[in-house]
Amino acid sequence: MDAGTRIGVGGYSEMNKEHLLHKEQFTINDTRSLDEFIYDLCKNGYLPSFCTAGYREGRTGANFMPLAKQATVKNFCIANGILTFKEYLMDYASPKVKEIGNNDIIPKYLLWIEQRMPELAKQIHEKLLLTSGKERDMHF
Numbered sequence: 001m002d003a004g005t006r007i008g009v010g011g012y013s014e015m016n017k018e019h020l021l022h023k024e025q026f027t028i029n030d031t032r033s034l035d036e037f038i039y040d041l042c043k044n045g046y047l048p049s050f051c052t053a054g055y056r057e058g059r060t061g062a063n064f065m066p067l068a069k070q071a072t073v074k075n076f077c078i079a080n081g082i083l084t085f086k087e088y089l090m091d092y093a094s095p096k097v098k099e100i101g102n103n104d105i106i107p108k109y110l111l112w113i114e115q116r117m118p119e120l121a122k123q124i125h126e127k128l129l130l131t132s133g134k135e136r137d138m139h140f
Contacts, residue, residue, distance in 0.1 A: 035094045042100040047109050049081030083138045
């Protein structure tokens, strides 16, 4: 899925305007803003993630496959998704996305981790506190 995409010449310099169909190379069907897209994901119970920690932590290629095959990579993904989503909520989200994210989505996924991996949940809570204090780019 892609959100906030502009495919026309000069499209990103004119983000606050509607799509300029006469300048676009082709037509995309989903013209929602990133915030609208994130809100719709949240309404459907999903955790939006902006995580790139896998690359930075070397969880790629052959190093990634054992985690994927054992389905343990989701532990990193959910934890990092919570942290990156919290940063989005603090720095960019509209009030309605902040509300659903802070009140519904983050608590839902934190509970999932608390029930399965209490020690990881503790670490997430600690990193969320640092994020609230303006630290950024927390990841596992």
